[in-house]
Amino acid sequence: ILNVEQSPQSLHVQEGDSTNFTCSFPSSNFYALHWYRWETAKSPEALFVMTLNGDEKKKGQISATLNTKEGYSYLYIKGSQPEDSATYLCAFLIYNQGGKLIFGQGTELSVKP
């Protein structure tokens, strides 16, 4: 059974803090790693699609890195703002299985003003 694990499960920080979370995935049959941001009462919003070992992607104050050999990805938020409060999901795309994404349980981030 393929498992994608995210840690921590939840995180409470103060406005201005920088934070990071981890996504662990199987290192075999890797095709891509997706990051999503999911705000309450909305739908998951795509942040990054990462495919190559050593990939680094950035969108505003959010960045992500990828290590396919050891099976992990980090998501960093620099200078968190209250509007960054959301659940951050990672999802593993298996090679040769269509577009089947295996999602982790998410990291719930709460940023207090």
Add this chain to the structure above:
Amino acid sequence: DSGVTQTPKHLITATGQRVTLRCSPRSGDLSVYWYQQSLDQGLQFLIHYYNGEERAKGNILERFSAQQFPDLHSELNLSSLELGDSALYFCASSVGAGSSTDTQYFGPGTRLTVL
């Protein structure tokens, strides 16, 4: 707004009934994906269609079926509904057939409540 539309937004029905959830992909997207989010569970992949053909299947129950029509919209049919089928059902779409660089864009979801 991702450009993916889903109807209805909410659906309340009784056990044993049958419902149809509808999804229209973003303009130009050929793939449609269905996911289920149950209480205390992460997003679970159900099925993927590309240009009318089934491309991948997850742990979708036999009581559930889906199809993608020539105009690329998709329907997810859920029959003989049970209490445990209550969940948020998301549709997503992408340009390609699920390649490594394909981004999946999610719709607003349909919340199904089975009483």
